[in-house]
Amino acid sequence: MSAFDSDTQQAALAALKSLAKRRYADIIENVRDQVVMAAMAHVRDRNIPVKLAAERCVLYALRMARVPAEDFAGSDEVLKVYVENMGGASSEKGKQVLDYQRRVLNKLAESTRELDYLSDDEDDKAAAAANAKDEDDDEDNAE
Known part of the structure; x- marks a missing residue:
């Protein structure tokens, strides 16, 4: 590589x-x-x-x-x-x-193995969910 x-x-x-x-x-x-x-x-x-x-x-x-x-x-x-x-x-x-x-x-x-561990995949999901929520909030504010 x-x-x-x-x-x-x-x-x-x-x-x-x-x-x-x-x-x-x-x-x-x-x-x-x-x-x-x-x-x-x-x-x-x-x-x-x-x-x-x-x-x-x-x-x-x-x-x-x-x-x-x-x-x-x-x-x-x-x-x-x-x-x-x-x-x-x-x-x-x-x-x-x-x-x-x-x-x-x-x-x-x-x-x-720690209970509160977030893998990098879960971090990506959390970031995507936060972005989607922000977009929904922006759409709600625009109306």
């Missing part, structure tokens, strides 16, 4: 995160390793929005974030499978994701 501008990278990572969040079993589960590898390539990006989108993508692709209860099988299981697929905990990719999980992903995952 490095050949694309940062807005495109951010949008692609956000789309992958949304798919991982909503359609994991249908779409992401079969290509999870490739999705995580692509996102891990951007978790140290200098462009902060790309870095944050990559972190969220990894979080949801590894099933560490809060997801609907019927889809949640335990945050460590998918991570363990991914590490084994990458050559185990002693491989370079395995070490990279385990280190990142220890330093960053655990904290990020915990914040998504």
Whole structure:
């Protein structure tokens, strides 16, 4: 993805995160390793929005974030499978994701499990609802 501008990278990572969040079993589960590898390539990006989108993508692709209860099988299981697929905990990719999980992903995952947490998707819905209410108020004032 490095050949694309940062807005495109951010949008692609956000789309992958949304798919991982909503359609994991249908779409992401079969290509999870490739999705995580692509996102891990951007978790140290200098462009902060790309870095944050990559972190969220990894979080949801590894099933560490809060997801609907019927889809949640335990945050460590998918991570363990991914590490084994990458050559185990002693491989370079395995070490990279385990280190990142220890330093960053655990904290990020915990914040998504808080009761008052609003995901970026819910923030978008709240903003759209606020804009719709403002438009309705403007129409009412115009009459």
